[in-house]
Amino acid sequence: MEIEVLKDILSANDQMAERNRALLDSKKVTVFNIMSSPGSGKTSLILETIRALKKQVRIGVIEGDIASTIDAQKVGEEKVPVVQINTGGECHLEASQVGRALESLPLDKIDLLLVENVGNLVCPGEFKLGEHKKVLILSVPEGDDKIHKYPLLFSMADAIVISKIDLLPYARFDIPGFLKAIKGMNRKAKIFQVSCTTHEGIEEWAKWVRSSIARQGQRSRNRSGPSETPDCPVRPGRGITPRYSSRAS
Amino acid sequence: MHELAVTQSMVNLVLEEARKGNARKVKKINLVLGELSGVVGDCVQFYFSLMSKDTIAEGAAVSFSTVPTQARCRQCAKVFEVKESDWICPECHSVSVELVAGNELFVESIEVE
Numbered sequence: 362m363e364i365e366v367l368k369d370i371l372s373a374n375d376q377m378a379e380r381n382r383a384l385l386d387s388k389k390v391t392v393f394n395i396m397s398s399p400g401s402g403k404t405s406l407i408l409e410t411i412r413a414l415k416k417q418v419r420i421g422v423i424e425g426d427i428a429s430t431i432d433a434q435k436v437g438e439e440k441v442p443v444v445q446i447n448t449g450g451e452c453h454l455e456a457s458q459v460g461r462a463l464e465s466l467p468l469d470k471i472d473l474l475l476v477e478n479v480g481n482l483v484c485p486g487e488f489k490l491g492e493h494k495k496v497l498i499l500s501v502p503e504g505d506d507k508i509h510k511y512p513l514l515f516s517m518a519d520a521i522v523i524s525k526i527d528l529l530p531y532a533r534f535d536i537p538g539f540l541k542a543i544k545g546m547n548r549k550a551k552i553f554q555v556s557c558t559t560h561e562g563i564e565e566w567a568k569w570v571r572s573s574i575a576r577q578g579q580r581s582r583n584r585s586g587p588s589e590t591p592d593c594p595v596r597p598g599r600g601i602t603p604r605y606s607s608r609a610s
Numbered sequence: 611m612h613e614l615a616v617t618q619s620m621v622n623l624v625l626e627e628a629r630k631g632n633a634r635k636v637k638k639i640n641l642v643l644g645e646l647s648g649v650v651g652d653c654v655q656f657y658f659s660l661m662s663k664d665t666i667a668e669g670a671a672v673s674f675s676t677v678p679t680q681a682r683c684r685q686c687a688k689v690f691e692v693k694e695s696d697w698i699c700p701e702c703h704s705v706s707v708e709l710v711a712g713n714e715l716f717v718e719s720i721e722v723e
Contacts, residue, residue: 364631366717370620484612545705
């Protein structure tokens with residue numbers, strides 16, 4: 362006997378992500394899932410964001426790493442609540458891990474939660490955590506070809522931050538070509554060019570962060586139906602298989 | 611790269627569906643994998659043989675149907691297969707394209723007895 366299933370393999374994770382999202386919405390916390398390869402500057406951007414906004418915005422951080430508490434210690438020095446998740450080998454964060462971390466955070470006293478995913482341009486794209494925005498960082502030394510090598514994450518991101526732009530004189534990175542490629546693949550993504558060393562571009566980034574929080578707050582107050590930016594309800598490329606899109610729920 | 615987590619979720623899903631269908635044994639699992647999902651079939655197969663041990667899915671065959679990456683041109687609406695990471699419309703050479711297939715990762719059906 363054949364049983365038709367038509368269910369996404371990661372539906373258990375997706376449901377957990379929905380639960381996280383509902384909890385965070387009820388607490389009026391805006392959540393960013395920050396993704397990049399190792400060493401692109403996720404922690405540096407988090408630190409810059411905290412320094413730029415901590416007088417106006419109450420920030421909390423979840424640090425995801427395979428091992429160590431190095432990043433959590435760095436963030437903790439900024440006197441913001443931080444929880445370290447060690448995945449113990451897994452190459453990405455999952456919604457259940459974030460759910461447990463949320464229990465240790467004072468959500469009533471947080472406006473913006475920055476979740477630093479494990480450094481990886483592949484796997485984090487598959488696992489929703491309950492975030493409102495997906496932020497992808499690409500550093501100048503990594504090269505402008507990454508958008509073609511890892512199209513999934515680039516096509517999903519709400520914001521793409523080109524980091525380490527102070528290194529542009531020393532690296533071959535075709536900014537106009539890269540911007541054109543992004544606009545082709547992902548029209549909704551906001552693009553920022555920053556350096557956490559010279560602080561160039563941080564003001565513009567911080568402005569967008571603040572406006573995202575304000576928009577999210579507005580939506581939470583007006584909440585009557587489902588959440589405003591559904592967490593990628595149909596992931597790019599999903600749902601095109603006719604049987605799947607019409608039958609799976 | 612994340613096949614361990616994917617396979618664990620798949621096994622859980624398959625066992626749940628088999629239980630709902632009052633199955634005694636799962637004989638075959640039909641999976642649909644998009645090229646872009648980055649999931650490697652051989653790895654899923656390997657983990658599956660370990661994770662299904664002592665369950666009603668032990669020994670089940672896993673069949674993979676692969677969906678190629680496809681994009682649609684926003685200028686001329688041409689749907690084309692993306693090869694060699696070439697995200698350019700072959701008709702009008704526009705780079706303004708959207709992903710329409712290739713990210714699938716689901717269990718289509720299971721064969722049970």
